[in-house]
Amino acid sequence: MADFQEQLQRLQEQLQRLQAQANQLPPLIPEPPPPVDPDNPDWADERARIEARVRRETSVPELQAQLIAALLENEQLRQALEEERQNHARTREGLITALGDALDTLKRRRRSPKPP
DSSP states (O other), X not given: XXXXXXXXXXXXXXXXXXXXXXXXXXXXXXXXXXXXXXTSGGGHHHHHHHHHHHHHOOOHHHHHHHHHHHHXXXXXXXXXXXXHHHHHHHHHHHHHHHHHHHHHHHHHHHHSOOOO
């Protein structure tokens, strides 16, 4: 019985440590970056490339079509990222719950009388 109590205590301590570690982990999917500041020098090359492309495209309908395609892709990526965040949160919660359930099961098994 003392072995059971020691093992149970170790498992409870391990569960607490793991829960504390899980709460400190950064999310697997980072928060989206802040919007790009087009005047930021870090984006000068990209901005120049885009400006050159826009100047080449003199047709307003072509530019509108590209803008629509870019906005649709942006929305699809935003939705996919949000879905991935939700899946990650569910998985994390499920794993913590499963660990807690395993400890509860171990407690119940150890408490129940052993068959003769």
